[in-house]
Amino acid sequence: MNIAICDDQVGYLNLIKKKIIECFHEEEIELYVYTYSSVDEFIDSVKEHSYQFAFIEMRVENNHGIEAAKRLKKRNPACQVVFVSDQYRRVPEAFQVRAREYLLKPIKTEVFKDVFDYLMNWYLDQNIKFVVPIRDIGRKRIFSVDEIKYFETYYNDLEIVTVNDEHFMTHVKNRYRLRTALKSRWFMQVNQSVLVNMKCIDFLTDRNVILKSREVFPTSRGTLVKNHLLYDKFLKYIEKKK
Secondary structure, eight states: OEEEEEOSOHHHHHHHHHHHHHHOOOTTSOOEEEEESOHHHHHHGGGTOOOSEEEEETTHHHHOHHHHHHHHHHHOTTOEEEEEESOGGGHHHHHTTTOSEEEESSOOHHHHHHHHHHHHHHHHHTEEEEEEEETTEEEEEEEEGGGEEEEEEETTEEEEEETTOOEEEEEOSOHHHHHHHHHTTTEEEOSSSEEEEGGGEEEEOSSEEEETTOOEEEOOGGGHHHHHHHHHHHHHHHHHHO
């Protein structure tokens, strides 16, 4: 997980970093915290790092916090912004750029912990967690929805294939609960065994679903019309987001 902090007050820059590290308890996720006292340096860093969260001081560099958030969102739209300020009256301004949270200075430890716990719960809810066995040792791995190309189930065994063509095998207690969770995140039930991320689909025919990476999956007759309608709905959703 990558978290950025942008504040031209070095004391707060270090304080927020310290509190993030203290509040972070997800052993299976690696944490990287990057600090910036310059807006331009912060925005330029997006070329190298994709951030999950960014803590931005609203008055950084003479009130350029809102502008920094807008620039960040253009380059890293999935990043969730937390504004930091000593002025409560600026809260409405912050949420106009869809900030996830707002922290008031001076930052109280308990308040920060509550906010950070909320952020982590939100983040984990957007991801799907599996225990993936590696050789004889099981370890946890967090999969973001967008990195998954498709799932294939064999009873309650599950093969996860990522967009980088990595293959992982695991076991799920209830595959039907998994299907329900995935369908709400733009996954298509192609047939009885395969769930495909619609972002990875190239096109549909009357018989098959063809992925951009050229995998071909036969479509169940019972879901053919439903899947075509669902894919049309997905394309309209993507077009609307542009």
